[in-house]
Amino acid sequence: MAADRTYSPVAQAARVALDTCAREPGAKKPDPILVGDGVRRQFGGIVAVDVDHIEVQRGSITALIGPNGAGKTTLFNLLTGFDKPNTGAWSFDGRSMEKVASHRTAALGMVRTFQLTKSLTKLSVIENMRLGATDQKGEKWWNGLFSAIWKGQEDAITKRAEDLLERFKLGHMRDEYAGALSGGQRKLLEMARALMTDPTLVMLDEPMAGVNPALKQSLNEHIRGLRDEGMTVLFVEHDMDMVHDVSDWVIVMAEGRIIAEGTPDDISRNPAVIDAYLGSHQGRSLMEENS
Amino acid sequence: MDWTLIIENSLKGLIGINAVYFAIAAIGMNVQFGYAGLLNFGQAGFMACGAYGLGMTAHYFDISFWWGIPLGILFSVLLGLLMGVPTLRLRADYLAIVTIASAEIIRLVVRSVKFKTYFGGSDGINSFAQPFRKVGNSLGIEEADEYGFWPFRFTGRELWTLIVGWILVALLGFFVYKLMKSPWGRVLKAIREDEDAVRSLGKNVYSYKMQALIMGGVIGTISGMVFALDRAAVQPDNYSRDVTFYILTALVLGGVAKVSGSIVGPMMFWGLFTFMDNFLRQVAEDPIHLGNITLMKSTQVGQLNYILIGLTLILLMVYRPQGVFGNRQEMAFDGR
DSSP: OOTTOOOOHHHHHHHHHHHTSOSSTTOOOSSEEEEEEEEEEEETTEEEEEEEEEEEETTOEEEEEOSTTSSHHHHHHHHTTSSOOSEEEEEETTEEOTTOOHHHHHHHTEEEOOSSOOOOTTSBHHHHHHHHOSSOGGGSHHHHTOHHHHHHHHHHHHHHHHHHHHHTTOGGGTTSBGGGSOHHHHHHHHHHHHHTTOOSEEEEEOTTTTOOHHHHHHHHHHHHHHHHTTOEEEEEOOOHHHHHHHOSEEEEEETTEEEEEEOHHHHHHOHHHHHHHHOTTTTSOHHHHHO | OOHHHHHHHHHHHHHSHHHHHHHHHHHHHIIIIIISOOOOOOHHHHHHHHHHHHHHIIIIIOOOGGGHHHHHHHHHHHHHHHHHHHHTTSOHHHHHHHHHHHHHHHHHHHTSSTTHHHHOGGGOEESOOHHHHHHHHHTTOOSSSEEEETTEEEEHHHHHHHHHHHHHHHHHHHHHHHHHTSHHHHHHHHHHHOHHHHHHTTOOHHHHHHHHHHHHHHHHHHHHHHHHHHHTEEOGGGGSHHHHHHHHHHHHHHOTTOHHHHHHHHHHHHHHHHHHHHHHHHHHHSOOEETTEESOOGGGHHHHHHHHHHHHHHHHHHHOTTTTTSOHHHHHOOOO
16 A cells, blocks of 8 residues: 555655665664664653664654553653653754753754643634744733734734644634644644644654544645655654554654664564564464463 | 612722722732633732832831832742742642742731831831822822712722722733733743643743743732722731632632733622621611520621622632633633
């Protein structure tokens, strides 16, 4: 199925570049946008994340998969500054990120969404979108008092927000409270709102969770669209069909470590991955197991 | 039963000085609680900052009365920083604990014998408000004269404070209204919903919360000043916990996250309070006897009044949780 798709030039370039990479954990990429080294996070006695090396290729769609509790979301939190690692160094676009506060990452071009959708339900859809824009003059209270200062910028932001809403087929919900949206629409809104920050790296935490199959198709299209516009996408997902369908590269985590990397086709054939997901006893019957 | 008197007093309560200083303090609390979702239970502490800022000019610093205004504001900014720095990174309930404790610490410190030279101890500070009264006189409002028409008859003294107070309510109300319509207000409302989402979009949540806490506190300080000027006295026990909670009550009654709610709520609160108080007092003058049980004594008026106010609020919360002006729809979604 994935084989007969035609790829945009950007996507093709990313796939060609990734094709040269080694199929091993911590593989070097020709042009990494995100690099992590020795990132380790412990919660008491449990090591949630222990990643020796990770690189994400610029302009690609990279999937981060793994069984529950593999540390995917924790790694996300660490990379975006929402959590602090015990040790480790990581950089984004060549810039060291250890000392950067979580709210500064968006300004640098790295934006994330959340596993449990965080739509601001008591704000209207359009206000949710406007909130995403960075560097707003009216967000300083002394400017906020004088609408003349920020009105022009606000109009431009609104225009951009409306275009994005149209693209995500939420245009008709513009003035509704975000709380009135369905679960899937909220996922779309959160993604659209993240795009308002004008990111270069979009990190999506389980974009497909709770989304119906029809909407999944269009979400896939949106994610591909992001790459074709030159953004890099890193996403956590459990839905293997989606991973196979949309990603250029897959990184597999289990028990906090990266256990495999490769193209989606490599990964689906990798015995270590099958073990991690299904347990090493799969294929054998219980009778055999007991004997 | 003298209904004219009851009605007159109730209507006066509606726009009286109590409603004014409650309204200003509620506008401030609304910035914190209504828009930014910060539970500040120490508004009385901020009000004390303003009152003591004015009072200390005469009592301790011996400088012009007018310096009291920047001084009070300075006090409350410092108090806001003191409360906010350790707690605004934590969950909302910690702020509630710290604010209620700080306000009590302030009250206990200013009423202590040890610091009597600075704050006047439990007697507080008197006779500092003359310069303020003089401005009223120079504008032709004689302190002792009566002004107005039924039912709104006030002495010149009351009238002058009321005029200044209501002008402040209007200005501050407009100030907050404009701010909440701006992108700054949008960030605040978003923080009330979900801090992490706002942080992921590149806003410095901590800084915004600090701004909201201090802004609401400074507005509370102005309320404390108006109150002190009306009494021409600063009394430490006027700034105890219950003041904060009555203001919060009045705000919820009007409707949170609405400027109109924060102004009309206190008016209704005091209108209702004065009505009940006057009504019950008249009932107690001619008590009903059932055998040898007296149903109502004049000493019970205050207690019964607070019981009834409490009951009204419970009923309000059950049947109209958004308050009088609140937005039902804004209250309806709470599926997080």
